[in-house]
Amino acid sequence: MFAAVSTETSDAVRKTLEFVRHHRLSKGDRLPSERDLSERFGVTRGSVREALAVLDAMRITERKPKSGIYLRNELEDSGLDALVLQADLGLPFDAQVTRDVTEARILCEEQAFRLACQRRTDADLAKLDQLLDTYAALVANGSNLADEDVAFHLAVVAASQNRVLVRTLTPLMLMSTGWRRRYFASAEIRQRSLIDHRAFVVAIEARDEATATMLVHRHVQTAAEDVRALAEQGATDSDSKD
Amino acid sequence: MFAAVSTETSDAVRKTLEFVRHHRLSKGDRLPSERDLSERFGVTRGSVREALAVLDAMRITERKPKSGIYLRNELEDSGLDALVLQADLGLPFDAQVTRDVTEARILCEEQAFRLACQRRTDADLAKLDQLLDTYAALVANGSNLADEDVAFHLAVVAASQNRVLVRTLTPLMLMSTGWRRRYFASAEIRQRSLIDHRAFVVAIEARDEATATMLVHRHVQTAAEDVRALAEQGATDSDSKD
DNA sequence: CTACCAATCTGGTAGGACCAGATCAAGGCG
DNA sequence: CGCCTTGATCTGGTCCTACCAGATTGGTAG
Numbered sequence: 001m002f003a004a005v006s007t008e009t010s011d012a013v014r015k016t017l018e019f020v021r022h023h024r025l026s027k028g029d030r031l032p033s034e035r036d037l038s039e040r041f042g043v044t045r046g047s048v049r050e051a052l053a054v055l056d057a058m059r060i061t062e063r064k065p066k067s068g069i070y071l072r073n074e075l076e077d078s079g080l081d082a083l084v085l086q087a088d089l090g091l092p093f094d095a096q097v098t099r100d101v102t103e104a105r106i107l108c109e110e111q112a113f114r115l116a117c118q119r120r121t122d123a124d125l126a127k128l129d130q131l132l133d134t135y136a137a138l139v140a141n142g143s144n145l146a147d148e149d150v151a152f153h154l155a156v157v158a159a160s161q162n163r164v165l166v167r168t169l170t171p172l173m174l175m176s177t178g179w180r181r182r183y184f185a186s187a188e189i190r191q192r193s194l195i196d197h198r199a200f201v202v203a204i205e206a207r208d209e210a211t212a213t214m215l216v217h218r219h220v221q222t223a224a225e226d227v228r229a230l231a232e233q234g235a236t237d238s239d240s241k242d
Numbered sequence: 243m244f245a246a247v248s249t250e251t252s253d254a255v256r257k258t259l260e261f262v263r264h265h266r267l268s269k270g271d272r273l274p275s276e277r278d279l280s281e282r283f284g285v286t287r288g289s290v291r292e293a294l295a296v297l298d299a300m301r302i303t304e305r306k307p308k309s310g311i312y313l314r315n316e317l318e319d320s321g322l323d324a325l326v327l328q329a330d331l332g333l334p335f336d337a338q339v340t341r342d343v344t345e346a347r348i349l350c351e352e353q354a355f356r357l358a359c360q361r362r363t364d365a366d367l368a369k370l371d372q373l374l375d376t377y378a379a380l381v382a383n384g385s386n387l388a389d390e391d392v393a394f395h396l397a398v399v400a401a402s403q404n405r406v407l408v409r410t411l412t413p414l415m416l417m418s419t420g421w422r423r424r425y426f427a428s429a430e431i432r433q434r435s436l437i438d439h440r441a442f443v444v445a446i447e448a449r450d451e452a453t454a455t456m457l458v459h460r461h462v463q464t465a466a467e468d469v470r471a472l473a474e475q476g477a478t479d480s481d482s483k484d
Numbered sequence: 485c486t487a488c489c490a491a492t493c494t495g496g497t498a499g500g501a502c503c504a505g506a507t508c509a510a511g512g513c514g
Numbered sequence: 515c516g517c518c519t520t521g522a523t524c525t526g527g528t529c530c531t532a533c534c535a536g537a538t539t540g541g542t543a544g
Contacts, residue, residue, distance in 0.1 A: 008497065009295055033525060044498050046288055049526090053251055053292040054299040057327065065526050066505040080409045081323040085299065100406035107357075108410070111349040164342035167322045168350070168410055250528070275494060286529050291495090307495050308536040486544085493538070500530085507524070514517080 008043045012051035014089040015041045017060075020075055021091075027077075031061065031069040058082045080171040087175050098179075102224040105172045109153070109220065110213040112169065113200070115160035117209045124159035128201045131155055132194075139194045145184040146177055152197055159204065179227040189226065250285045254293030256331040257283045258303075262317055263333075269319075273303065273311040300324045322413040329417050340421075344466040347414045351395070351462065352455040354411065355442070357402035359451045366401035370443045373397055374436075381436045387426040388419055394439055401446065421469040431468065 016037065019025075031037070034052065038045040052069060055061040058081055062072045075082075076097070086093070093101075116124070131152045138145055150173045157166050184190055196219045203212040258279065261267075273279070276294065280287040294311060297303040300323055304314045317324075318339070328335070335343075358366070373394045380387055392415045399408050426432055438461045445454040 013299075035525085044496095046291070046499090047497070049288070050292055050295040052526095053295050057255075057296040057299065058323070063526065064506090066524085067507080068525065077405070078409075079323060079412065080406070081300070081321060083406075083409070097406065100404045103404055104406045104410055107353040107407070108350060111353070115349075162342045162345055163319070164322070164325075164339065164346045164414070165349070167320075167325070168346055168414070170321065172406070172410070277494085286527095288530095289528070294495095305495065306537090309494065309538080311495085488543080489541090491538105491540085494536085496534080498531105498533080500532105502529080503527085505525085508522090510519105510521085512517105512519075514515105 008047040009050040009054075010089070012037070012041050012043055012047050013054055013085070014091070016048075016051055016055060017075065017086065017089065017091060020071060025071050027071055027074050029071045031071065033068065054085075058085065080175075084171045084174045087178060093175075098228075099224075101172055101175055102220060105169070105176075106217055106220045108165070108169050108172065109157065109216045112157040112160045112162070112165050113204070113212040113216050114209045115162060115165070116156055116204050117207045117212050119161045120159040120204050120207075121161075124155075125201070125205055127155055128152070128159070128204070132197060132201060135197060136194055139190045142187065142190070144181070145190055145193065146180040149180060149184070149193065150174070150177070156200060156204065179230075182230060183223065183227050193223075250289040251292040251296070252331070254279070254283050254285055254289050255296055255327070256333070258290075258293055258297060259317065259328065259331065259333060262313060267313050269313055269316050271313045273313065275310065296327075300327065322417075326413045326416045329420060335417075341466075343414055343417055344462060347411070347418075348459055348462045350407070350411050350414065351399065351458045354399040354402045354404070354407050355446070355454040355458045356451045357404060357407070358398055358446050359449045359454050361403045362401040362446050362449075363403075366397075367443070367447055369397055370394070370401070370446070374439060374443060377439060378436055381432045384429065384432070386423070387432055387435065388422040391422060391426070391435065392416070392419070398442060398446065421472075424472060425465065425469050435465075 016031070019031070019037075019040075025031070032040070034045050034048050038048045041048065052061060052063060056063055058079055059072050060075070060078045060082055062070050064070060076094075083093070083097070131148070135145070135148050135152060138148055153173060154166055154170060157169050160166075184193070196215065199215050200212065200219075203215060258273070261273070261279075261282075267273070274282070276287050276290050280290045283290065294303060294305060298305055300321055301314050302317070302320045302324055304312045306312060318336075325335070325339070373390070377387070377390050377394060380390055395415060396408055396412060399411050402408075426435070438457065441457050442454065442461075445457060
């Protein structure tokens with residue numbers, strides 16, 4: 001969202017989050033005044049207020065009239081949307097968050113895939129086949145698979161006929177766009193990914209819950225491990241870069 | 243968040259969402275200009291811009307410079323945070339969303355409870371016992387159980403040692419604060435809720451995964467059914483009122 | 485009918501102003 | 515010396531005006 005177009009507002013959001021982290025502020029701590037922040041960041045008070053409106057809506061900060069701006073949560077305890085924002089802004093996650101995201105994804109996707117097996121319609125299958133085709137095409141010419149991968153996984157989840165589940169998994173997928181992008185640099189991995197996805201569709205078409213959950217578990221787990229290995233090689237380069 | 247203090251910004255958010263729904267705008271449609279909206283809503287352009295910053299961050303709208311404001315998603319396809327916001331603002335959900343939330347909660351909480359059985363620490367148990375005490379006290383004097391219920395459930399999830407899972411379930415819990423509030427009006431239900439919660443803790447302490455998942459499934463399911471029954475009796479009063 | 489140009493509209497940003505409650509320090513009173 | 519009143523100051527909430535530059539659009543000239 002914000003990553004695409006760099007506005008003063010998104011700058012202010014980023015700088016505010018950086019300020020909070022840099023000064024190691026924790027729950028209840030007070031931030032500088034809007035006027036102060038606008039000076040620090042070199043933007044108008046209006047832009048700062050827009051940023052604070054966003055942080056407020058995300059329950060990261062709380063603006064107390066005539067008093068000040070207070071941190072509502074530890075930055076690490078903020079909502080998923082805030083983590084997605086963090087990823088969008090190019091701020092790194094710590095290793096624990098990364099592990100937790102992977103685990104949560106596996107748990108939720110397993111359940112979603114199970115439901116998808118039970119409820120998938122022919123339309124869902126058609127959609128998946130279509131996505132598989134474009135996926136294969138992208139694998140062939142070596143384009144950016146990251147977005148298409150997300151789309152595919154979410155399409156499978158959508159086959160569960162539970163839209164809340166889709167929305168639940170969306171941020172979990174979006175948070176890992178950073179890894180995903182580097183992950184798909186390898187041609188071998190791209191190929192394997194396509195094979196896995198094909199297996200997904202087969203299992204879902206056959207309504208084979210056991211295989212489906214097994215597949216998703218293995219798929220996400222091995223992907224996470226590969227990414228971890230990549231991260232260790234890649235030394236200190238920040239995760240979640242967009 | 244916004245429900246507590248009624249600001250011009252939150253008004254603008256609410257009115258914008260109402261505008262979208264009232265005019266049946268769908269993905270890609272263009273909203274009136276900021277200046278126009280500020281006139282309609284009777285607030286400053288600044289307040290409108292704050293509201294749009296929030297809606298932008300939630301991926302509901304997209305502001306294209308020198309062009310206009312466009313709807314990014316159908317209102318029904320927006321993120322979970324947007325649904326929480328919707329609940330906060332007192333806007334109703336449709337029945338499907340309600341069912342989906344319940345199902346998603348059950349799926350995720352079952353998994354979280356399972357992990358909690360495996361990983362709960364003594365500190366977690368202590369925390370749960372403490373929450374159970376305050377819960378019992380509130381049941382006794384008939385106070386508002388809604389918030390405490392959320393806190394308890396999230397504390398159990400937290401015992402899974404997966405903070406992302408907590409953040410995933412938080413919006414699912416928050417979205418149902420409306421029902422919850424009416425739900426706990428019945429003294430019998432309060433009492434039964436306490437018993438259920440006690441059983442949770444016992445199962446988690448014993449690391450009894452099977453019982454724990456069974457309990458949470460039954461707990462949430464029956465609660466959802468009770469709420470549905472209430473809603474049918476309560477005729478057309480809107481859900482999710484805060 | 486087409487091509488081009490200018491008026492208009494749009495979001496992005498800036499800067500100033502006022503309000504009223506919160507905060508805090510100085511001063512006065514006991 | 516300590517407590518309480520009081521006033522200056524700070525804060526977020528809101529409003530207003532203004533300018534910029536690209537997008538849009540309408541009309542005019544060819």
